[in-house]
Amino acid sequence: MKIYEKAPAKINLMLDVLHKRPDGYHEVEMIMTMVDLADRLEMSALPRDTIIISSQAGYIPLDEKNLAFQAAKLIKERYNVRSGVYIHLDKKIPVAAGLAGGSSDAAATLRGLNRLWGLNISGEELKKLGAELGSDVPFCVTGGTALATGRGEVLTPLPNPPQCWVVLAKLPINVSTAEVYGRYRNERIEKHPSAERMRAALESRSFPEVCRELGNVLESVTLHMHPEVAHLKETMLRLGADGVLMSGSGPTVFGLVSKEAKVSRIYNGLRGFCKEVYAVRLLT
Ligand SMILES: C[C@@](CO)(OP(=O)(O)O)[C@H](O)COP(=O)(O)OP(=O)(O)OC[C@H]1O[C@@H](n2ccc(N)nc2=O)[C@H](O)[C@@H]1O
Ligand SMILES: Nc1ncnc2c1ncn2[C@@H]1O[C@H](COP(=O)(O)OP(=O)(O)O)[C@@H](O)[C@H]1O
Known part of the structure; x- marks a missing residue:
């Protein structure tokens, strides 16, 4: 079997x-x-x-x-x-x-x-x-x-987020989760993301609110070690993603996109300098 x-x-x-x-x-x-x-x-x-x-x-x-x-x-x-x-x-x-x-x-x-x-x-x-x-x-x-x-x-x-496209891009950088947590310093964070507000955004099924509440304090460590990840985030936003964030300890950056018409533009724009790019749906 x-x-x-x-x-x-x-x-x-x-x-x-x-x-x-x-x-x-x-x-x-x-x-x-x-x-x-x-x-x-x-x-x-x-x-x-x-x-x-x-x-x-x-x-x-x-x-x-x-x-x-x-x-x-x-x-x-x-x-x-x-x-x-x-x-x-x-x-x-x-x-x-x-x-x-x-x-x-x-x-x-x-x-x-x-x-x-x-x-x-x-x-x-x-x-x-x-x-x-x-x-x-x-x-x-x-x-x-x-x-x-x-x-x-x-x-x-x-509740699951409202269905959307997720464009994921990973630069050829190796990041160790243990090292990122080890280098994290709370006092360097100006504004912490809020679980309560993200939860409210999910409960109200508001895609713009979900995008507004995206936040990850580990970015302060990984983006400092690898400024090219910050550049990748900026590029994704410039290409039209509705919300952009690094996932976990990184280095993958994801963009949430509501309109299918925008996805190929973002995907093709990123492929110019990043080999690993994926355009997928949320698993809802
Ligand atoms: C950062 C996150 C966010 O989802 O994901 P990844 O970036 O790894 O995907 C997780 O917290 C990672 O979870 P996971 O990858 O399962 O971590 P573990 O194997 O348990 O731990 C690896 C190492 O990360 C550190 N660690 C992990 C989790 C945690 N809450 N505190 C920590 O300090 C510890 O140094 C630990 O030895
Ligand atoms: N089945 C597996 N798939 C991927 N990586 C694995 C696996 N088993 C062990 N590893 C090791 O775990 C480490 C973390 O891999 P992964 O789970 O893909 O990353 P992350 O914790 O960043 O999401 C890697 O160094 C890899 O060598």
Whole structure:
């Protein structure tokens, strides 16, 4: 039997950092949603007690460093599963981009193996397992749109944003999430984004208000280290995007666009100097 799971990318509509915790993580307030840019996972049972990962992407680890491997190992150990699994990852989400590709693969592995091995693990339990793998994994288990607090694992469902186009652009820069959080300083932020106001914008289903409330305090770190990301943001706005923001710790920048007619202009304008550009819909 083969099980297929889709692992979509997330974007952060707002991200605020409250303070650093004694455990080294940062207390955050984020509103996240999914976009229709997804990895695809194929899982099949193996008679031998082993986990094998393959991928068409040459640039991700295929051993125990892979988050899908870690998810499979965790579920096997916790539920005493003796059979093995072969997982093929068809990677479409750019890696280390602020789009939670690895986290979404881990979440899809948890969902898929729950089905493959008939374990009947509840959604709540899958989220708890996910939190052991990474702060963004619990959100990726359920998807939709949510307010994430704590270190990202405490979730409150919210209404989806009004449907629109999302243009994503990633410069060939590597950004480490740990380094960005490590360099973050609260006192450098003039105006923090507001989870309350973004929530109100989502509840009133107002696209202009969603665009107005976009904000991410981690931009203060990544844009300082890589000024070309700020240039990318400006270009996207100039080309006509309705709202523009860096996702997560970056470096991917996304633009929200309501009118389809504008999308190809923005896409083509960006392709001039950025190789990785995607035009997708929100996953609502
Ligand atoms: C910034 C965000 C925004 O959605 O996403 P990405 O840019 O990674 O996609 C997340 O907070 C990232 O979540 P995730 O990528 O799962 O992080 P983890 O693996 O749990 O942690 C990686 C490292 O980031 C730091 N970290 C992460 C989360 C958090 N709330 N505080 C932190 O300080 C810690 O140094 C940790 O060792
Ligand atoms: N299945 C996976 N897909 C992508 N990256 C993975 C995976 N497993 C482990 N990684 C590693 O996780 C790191 C973060 O990748 P990713 O989740 O794509 O980024 P981000 O946290 O910025 O959204 C990368 O350094 C990558 O090598």
